[in-house]
Amino acid sequence: MESTPARSQSRLDSYVDRYAARTAGMTASEIRALFAVASRPEVVSLAGGMPNISGLPLDVVSSAIGDLVTQQGPVAMQYGSGQGVPELREQITDVMRLEGIEAHPDDVVVTVGSQQAVDLVTRIFCDPGDVVLCEAPSYVGALGVFKAYQADVVHVEMDAHGLVPEALEQAIASVQASGRRIKFLYTIPNFHNPAGITLSAERRPRILDICRREGVLVLEDNPYGLLGFDQEPMRALRADEAEGVIYLGSFSKTFAPGFRVGWALAPHPVREKLVLAQESATLCPPQFSQMAVSAYLANHDWQGQIKQFREMYRERRDAMVSALEDLMPAACQWNVPDGGFYVWLTLPPGIDAKSMLPRAVTARVAYVPGTAFFADGYGSSSMRLSFCYPTPERIREGVRRLAGVLEAEMELRATFGAAAPERGIGPYQGYDAPGTDLS
Amino acid sequence: MESTPARSQSRLDSYVDRYAARTAGMTASEIRALFAVASRPEVVSLAGGMPNISGLPLDVVSSAIGDLVTQQGPVAMQYGSGQGVPELREQITDVMRLEGIEAHPDDVVVTVGSQQAVDLVTRIFCDPGDVVLCEAPSYVGALGVFKAYQADVVHVEMDAHGLVPEALEQAIASVQASGRRIKFLYTIPNFHNPAGITLSAERRPRILDICRREGVLVLEDNPYGLLGFDQEPMRALRADEAEGVIYLGSFSKTFAPGFRVGWALAPHPVREKLVLAQESATLCPPQFSQMAVSAYLANHDWQGQIKQFREMYRERRDAMVSALEDLMPAACQWNVPDGGFYVWLTLPPGIDAKSMLPRAVTARVAYVPGTAFFADGYGSSSMRLSFCYPTPERIREGVRRLAGVLEAEMELRATFGAAAPERGIGPYQGYDAPGTDLS
Numbered sequence: 020m021e022s023t024p025a026r027s028q029s030r031l032d033s034y035v036d037r038y039a040a041r042t043a044g045m046t047a048s049e050i051r052a053l054f055a056v057a058s059r060p061e062v063v064s065l066a067g068g069m070p071n072i073s074g075l076p077l078d079v080v081s082s083a084i085g086d087l088v089t090q091q092g093p094v095a096m097q098y099g100s101g102q103g104v105p106e107l108r109e110q111i112t113d114v115m116r117l118e119g120i121e122a123h124p125d126d127v128v129v130t131v132g133s134q135q136a137v138d139l140v141t142r143i144f145c146d147p148g149d150v151v152l153c154e155a156p157s158y159v160g161a162l163g164v165f166k167a168y169q170a171d172v173v174h175v176e177m178d179a180h181g182l183v184p185e186a187l188e189q190a191i192a193s194v195q196a197s198g199r200r201i202k203f204l205y206t207i208p209n210f211h212n213p214a215g216i217t218l219s220a221e222r223r224p225r226i227l228d229i230c231r232r233e234g235v236l237v238l239e240d241n242p243y244g245l246l247g248f249d250q251e252p253m254r255a256l257r258a259d260e261a262e263g264v265i266y267l268g269s270f271s272k273t274f275a276p277g278f279r280v281g282w283a284l285a286p287h288p289v290r291e292k293l294v295l296a297q298e299s300a301t302l303c304p305p306q307f308s309q310m311a312v313s314a315y316l317a318n319h320d321w322q323g324q325i326k327q328f329r330e331m332y333r334e335r336r337d338a339m340v341s342a343l344e345d346l347m348p349a350a351c352q353w354n355v356p357d358g359g360f361y362v363w364l365t366l367p368p369g370i371d372a373k374s375m376l377p378r379a380v381t382a383r384v385a386y387v388p389g390t391a392f393f394a395d396g397y398g399s400s401s402m403r404l405s406f407c408y409p410t411p412e413r414i415r416e417g418v419r420r421l422a423g424v425l426e427a428e429m430e431l432r433a434t435f436g437a438a439a440p441e442r443g444i445g446p447y448q449g450y451d452a453p454g455t456d457l458s
Numbered sequence: 459m460e461s462t463p464a465r466s467q468s469r470l471d472s473y474v475d476r477y478a479a480r481t482a483g484m485t486a487s488e489i490r491a492l493f494a495v496a497s498r499p500e501v502v503s504l505a506g507g508m509p510n511i512s513g514l515p516l517d518v519v520s521s522a523i524g525d526l527v528t529q530q531g532p533v534a535m536q537y538g539s540g541q542g543v544p545e546l547r548e549q550i551t552d553v554m555r556l557e558g559i560e561a562h563p564d565d566v567v568v569t570v571g572s573q574q575a576v577d578l579v580t581r582i583f584c585d586p587g588d589v590v591l592c593e594a595p596s597y598v599g600a601l602g603v604f605k606a607y608q609a610d611v612v613h614v615e616m617d618a619h620g621l622v623p624e625a626l627e628q629a630i631a632s633v634q635a636s637g638r639r640i641k642f643l644y645t646i647p648n649f650h651n652p653a654g655i656t657l658s659a660e661r662r663p664r665i666l667d668i669c670r671r672e673g674v675l676v677l678e679d680n681p682y683g684l685l686g687f688d689q690e691p692m693r694a695l696r697a698d699e700a701e702g703v704i705y706l707g708s709f710s711k712t713f714a715p716g717f718r719v720g721w722a723l724a725p726h727p728v729r730e731k732l733v734l735a736q737e738s739a740t741l742c743p744p745q746f747s748q749m750a751v752s753a754y755l756a757n758h759d760w761q762g763q764i765k766q767f768r769e770m771y772r773e774r775r776d777a778m779v780s781a782l783e784d785l786m787p788a789a790c791q792w793n794v795p796d797g798g799f800y801v802w803l804t805l806p807p808g809i810d811a812k813s814m815l816p817r818a819v820t821a822r823v824a825y826v827p828g829t830a831f832f833a834d835g836y837g838s839s840s841m842r843l844s845f846c847y848p849t850p851e852r853i854r855e856g857v858r859r860l861a862g863v864l865e866a867e868m869e870l871r872a873t874f875g876a877a878a879p880e881r882g883i884g885p886y887q888g889y890d891a892p893g894t895d896l897s
Binding site: 032033034035037038039040041042045046069070072073075077078080081082084085086088089092093094095096097098099131132134135138142143144145146149160163164167168202236262271275276277278279286288289292295296298299300301302303304305306307308311 | 471472473474476477478479480481484485508509511512514516517519520521523524525527528531532533534535536537538570571573574577581582583584585588599602603606607641675701710714715716717718725727728731734735737738739740741742743744745746747750
């Protein structure tokens with residue numbers, strides 16, 4: 020092509036006094052800038068949440084999608100319904116049944132990934148100043164959405180079994196006493212991103228009871244529920260509470276993220292508003308993507324594929340956990356997740372994960388500092404480590420590099436004194452000692 | 459599959475006091491309900507804006523997309539950049555060059571259709587109560603977005619040559635005098651949806667001058683610019699003003715809508731915020747869709763394809779205009795578009811397009827009443843007729859049915875008296891008498 024013209028030279032923002040108030044919360048995090056560096060091939064990235072899709076049967080997918088074009092091209096490449104392709108919505112009810120949910124396809128709304136489902140739900144419920152209850156820590160992508168709609172996030176303590184019911188009750192009472200409205204509780208009950216924990220079977224009805232009693236809607240976000248390594252999937256919260264739970268699902272981790280196909284399962288009046296919000300946002304979710312996912316589900320043993328993924332992720336979980344045990348300083352703590360993608364590691368007192376990150380990238384390893392997963396500034400004593408994408412060998416190498424950086428940091432602190440300790444509630448630290456749970 | 463459970467029985471909205479304030483503007487229009495009926499096969503729908511994609515080479519597309527999976531599957535099916543696939547952004551600059559725009563791929567942001575581009579631009583600029591200037595009439599999808607963000611729309615008069623500069627100046631002065639902020643002028647300069655008009659070459663610099671002088675940003679929405687029947691594409695507004703124009707494009711009408719791939723070309727600081735907004739809304743636009751569009755552009759004579767589309771749409775335009783001339787009562791007025799999808803028809807005095815619609819659907823023809831295209835209640839004396847989708851024979855049949863309905867309506871009015879006449883500015887009516895311009 021012809022030479023491209025010079026890029027716009029204007030670095031000053033001449034629009035600075037025109038933006039909407041909500042953009043004040045839309046700033047590029049420094050973490051984002053660092054990841055441009057972290058994605059270089061010589062860096063072992065334990066930071067990203069990209070599923071490893073190298074095991075997908077490309078010939079099967081290619082053939083199914085090719086047939087989709089030749090046999091249904093004029094439909095697959097046309098505008099579709101704002102609510103999503105009916106056949107796919109039916110298939111989605113089959114997927115949800117694996118976690119105990121019985122639902123009607125009419126109550127499913129297809130979204131551009133479950134990220135968009137979080138966005139649309141927040142759009143229809145949250146006014147500026149409304150409160151969203153989240154776990155401590157919570158998923159960075161959701162925190163960004165709540166901030167974009169100027170909602171206030173209140174974090175609620177978790178332990179090794181998930182959300183602590185008493186902490187939830189206290190948080191609700193405290194917010195109500197301050198005169199603010201709680202619009203919903205946002206929870207990731209399975210293989211939590213970033214904490215790796217699963218809400219226990221004993222806790223689930225207790226959490227639902229509290230929310231029912233207090234009139235708090237539950238937004239259940241479940242991208243990893245089918246990615247447990249050894250056990251059958253747990254019953255979703257939605258399986259035992261239809262009217263009070265909005266359930267979000269995704270094909271990103273069980274098939275592939277590049278189609279951007281997720282969904283919300285919502286009570287009828289909420290579903291109506293979600294469809295209107297979708298039509299305003301996009302007219303309709305991508306028809307082609309949906310029919311491609313639908314063709315995949317119809318033409319391939321997708322459940323067998325998920326089993327393969329689980330084995331692959333289990334192997335990587337094992338590589339990470341054994342590397343942590345062998346290589347990390349004893350003063351660290353981490354959980355052993357039994358599914359999903361993440362380990363949540365807490366550093367020795369006085370070490371700050373955020374300020375350590377540039378030194379880690381220099382040593383060619385990347386992670387996400389815990390501060391990304393809190394709306395209130397906490398989290399600097401923890402980090403999220405992903406084992407989903409690199410090979411087991413690379414994972415071990417990454418942990419080796421990280422241990423080296425940490426040891427250097429600890430020496431520095433021993434010589435010059437600790438960073439200010441974190442105060443107050445927030446960071447999740449109350450889990451079992453490392454190495455006790457490899458099952 | 460097993461029998462599906464009963465649908466949620468609750469029709470009462472128990473969430474009614476929880477929704478965000480912005481949902482007050484998110485109501486299902488009665489038009490939408492009517493279209494569920496209008497999409498039945500026995501109804502000739504002159505209502506929809508679905509491009510006719512039956513001419514696409516399905517074997518070529520199938521093959522290109524099949525190869526995409528086998529050769530680049532792990533990339534095409536993975537998460538991508540929030541700004542969009544770099545190769546596609548380059549190809550987009552080639553597409554825009556056809557309309558005189560010289561731009562750098564870095565200033566392009568890929569969106570989920572240009573509808574999402576309107577949504578994201580509004581999200582970053584409009585606070586509740588801000589003003590957006592629109593043509594009279596304007597595109598229903600954009601009006602819905604502005605309403606969803608609680609912006610006020612002020613319509614500005616058009617004539618046969620597009621936006622009237624004096625009317626624009628008056629509207630700006632009037633809004634400023636009322637103490638409100640104008641965030642941007644939203645314009646569809648080519649083959650306007652729904653009015654079918656094109657902003658003339660003489661008017662373009664005048665509109666830009668006014669906006670520059672008054673500090674009004676221009677949001678140029680151009681899905682149809684390459685679909686003129688006889689003439690070369692006009693220079694985009696953006697071709698002559700880079701910092702003051704945000705340009706929106708789409709592959710929906712020049713390739714196919716089902717991939718939902720559009721874009722915004724924006725000055726650097728605005729582009730930064732759009733990318734952040736996109737990441738919050740979806741993490742990233744669908745990678746697979748983008749690479750499919752990219753493969754199509756790389757593997758097929760896409761410009762030749764557009765030529766074919768133009769011939770096909772020209773034939774349909776001719777069918778509609780000749781049918782209108784032959785069959786509609788003389789008291790109607792309509793324009794003859796020289797590109798795009800739509801004719802804007804104004805009814806004889808006293809006839810209300812909105813109240814006539816149920817009778818039209820009963821007679822098995824559908825159109826969109828003009829009221830859908832105004833934020834202020836006007837438009838009932840006009841309707842939008844689409845010629846893009848049905849065959850020429852069906853188009854003629856649809857006009858025949860419509861003429862019958864209209865004649866019956868006119869008799870009714872003659873017997874019982876006219877509906878209240880529309881008052882004030884708003885509906886665009888100042889165009890040439892029918893039949894004078896078939897070029």
